[in-house]
Each structure stands twice: as structure tokens, then as C-alpha cells.
Amino acid sequence: MREQTIAGPIEFNGVGLHTGERATVRILPAPAGKGIIFRRVDLENFELRADVASVARVAYATTLMSHGVWISTVEHLLSALYGIGIDNAYVELDNFEVPILDGSALPYTEAIARVGIVKQKRPRLYLRIVKEFVLKDGDKTLGIYPSQTFSIQYDINFPHPLIGKQKLEVELIGTNYADFIAPARTFGFYSDVEKLQANGLIRGGSLENAIVLTPTGMLNETALRFPDEFVRHKMLDLLGDFALIGQPVLGRLAGDRAGHALHTRFVAELLESTSHWVTDSLAAETASSR
Numbered sequence: 144m145r146e147q148t149i150a151g152p153i154e155f156n157g158v159g160l161h162t163g164e165r166a167t168v169r170i171l172p173a174p175a176g177k178g179i180i181f182r183r184v185d186l187e188n189f190e191l192r193a194d195v196a197s198v199a200r201v202a203y204a205t206t207l208m209s210h211g212v213w214i215s216t217v218e219h220l221l222s223a224l225y226g227i228g229i230d231n232a233y234v235e236l237d238n239f240e241v242p243i244l245d246g247s248a249l250p251y252t253e254a255i256a257r258v259g260i261v262k263q264k265r266p267r268l269y270l271r272i273v274k275e276f277v278l279k280d281g282d283k284t285l286g287i288y289p290s291q292t293f294s295i296q297y298d299i300n301f302p303h304p305l306i307g308k309q310k311l312e313v314e315l316i317g318t319n320y321a322d323f324i325a326p327a328r329t330f331g332f333y334s335d336v337e338k339l340q341a342n343g344l345i346r347g348g349s350l351e352n353a354i355v356l357t358p359t360g361m362l363n364e365t366a367l368r369f370p371d372e373f374v375r376h377k378m379l380d381l382l383g384d385f386a387l388i389g390q391p392v393l394g395r396l397a398g399d400r401a402g403h404a405l406h407t408r409f410v411a412e413l414l415e416s417t418s419h420w421v422t423d424s425l426a427a428e429t430a431s432s433r
């Protein structure tokens with residue numbers, strides 16, 4: 144019920160999925176009440192808050208921008224921090240795209256498990272959903288419904304022999320995020336590679352950081368990490384964008400074939416829809432349950 148940060152710094156180095164440029168990212172403890180703050184250490188520590196007001200572009204990856212300074216492909220890192228309940232952290236980056244690592248959030252959750260998590264003095268302020276809020280865009284739907292806990296459900300339906308219909312619901316408590324969502328990797332279709340590259344995207348993409356689907360299977364020679372790894376990665380991405388809400392939530396989040404653009408619009412409109420939620424420290428319930 145109290146805010147949390149990480150117990151010590153962790154560091155990663157690798158290429159950005161879209162730019163192909165190398166970058167080092169360091170995640171550091173931050174004081175209570177700070178939230179998640181990115182710092183461009185190559186630009187005099189310019190700071191960018193991870194919130195919906197900073198979202199700039201969301202075609203293939205979520206990009207934050209402020210005063211002309213941007214940080215790209217933040218969603219897997221933010222998903223990991225939000226999924227395991229880190230409220231406050233500084234994220235230092237020496238370039239403009241967060242490294243893709245292995246295409247999942249597992250390197251983050253493993254490193255955070257090694258250094259540990261610290262409870263801070265400040266009570267958490269939850270955004271508690273009191274009335275359902277649903278957005279639709281064609282056949283895509285994203286909604287959040289009242290619940291005593293925070294859980295996420297996702298449905299996908301891709302006409303591909305390895306995917307088809309996949310559906311999963313995970314309650315975000317304990318190590319559930321680290322165990323069931325974090326390991327799921329980015330995926331894409333080989334038939335899209337040329338078009339994406341022509342648009343200056345996925346220059347750092349490889350079989351080391353993505354599942355690449357062919358019409359009948361995949362190019363990767365290693366096995367899937369879960370039979371339904373695809374829907375799990377969609378959940379990972381949704382949580383990364385939902386993290387831009389900037390505080391913990393009590394509600395049941397449910398997506399059906401959504402995507403980055405709908406995710407970020409959803410967060411912005413939910414925050415504006417103040418009759419659908421209340422802010423709650425849960426202090427009374429904590430006291431009575433002791």
C-alpha cells in the first residue's frame with residue numbers, strides 16, 4: 144500500500160529496435176512522489192516525465208517528447224516497472240531509443256529481482272475505477288471495469304497457424320507479471336519487413352529480439368516461450384502504455400485487438416473522464432484488515 148522504488152541501480156546496453164543505434168539505459172532509485180522520470184544524459188540530463196502528456200507518436204512504438212527532446216520505444220521498460228509495482232525511478236538514457244534487449248521485459252524483471260524493491264514512506268494513491276470506461280475503434284476495443292484488484296485481460300485473433308484466437312487474464316499481484324507476461328517477446332510478420340525498413344523502422348530488428356512470422360510458421364529456430372506468447376506480448380505492450388497513467392490503478396483492464404494508438408488515447412481520455420474513477424489511498428481498508 145506504500146510507494147516503491149528499486150533498491151539499487153541496474154544497467155543495460157543494446158540496440159534500439161527501430162533506429163538500430165546502441166544505447167545504455169540505467170534505472171536508478173528515486174524518492175517517493177517522483178514517478179518515472181527519464182533523463183537524457185547525452186543532453187545535459189534533460190528530464191522527461193513518463194506520463195500521457197508527453198506522448199508524441201505511437202505508430203509502431205510509444206515515443207515521449209517534450210521541448211523537442213524525444214525518447215522512443217519506452218513501452219517494454221515502462222511495462223516492467225508498472226507490472227511489478229515500481230512507482231518511482233529515474234531512467235537514464237544516452238541516446239533517443241531504449242534498447243530492445245531480447246524483445247521482452249524479462250531482462251528488466253530479472254535485474255530488479257536481483258537488486259530488490261524498497262518500500263517508501265508515502266502511501267500509494269490508487270486511481271480506483273468506479274464506473275466502466277470503454278473505447279472502440281472499428282473491431283478494436285479497450286475497456287476498464289470496477290474491481291477490488293488490478294488485472295488485465297487480452298483477446299487477439301490473428302489468422303496465422305501459430306496464433307489464431309488467444310485470450311488470457313492475469314491478476315497483477317505477486318510475481319504474476321514477471322512469471323506470465325514479462326518473458327513474452329515482440330513479434331512481427333516477415334511480409335511487413337521490407338515496408339517497415341523502407342519507412343526507417345526496425346533497423347535493429349533481428350531474430351535475437353523478435354519472433355518473425357512467415358505465412359506458415361516462424362523464422363526463429365528456438366521455441367516459443369509460451370504457446371500463447373503473442374497475446375502475452377500484447378498484454379505487456381498494453382501495460383507499458385497504460386503505465387502512462389502515472390499511478391497504480393484498481394480495475395479490470397480488458398483489451399480486444401487494440402494497439403499503441405488506441406492504448407494511449409484510452410489513457411488520455413480515461414484521465415479526463417473524472418466521473419469514472421476516484422483517487423484512493425486505501426488507508427482505511429489497510430487499517431481494518433490488520
Ligand SMILES: [Zn+2]
Pocket residue numbers: 218219329376380
Ligand atoms: Zn512490444
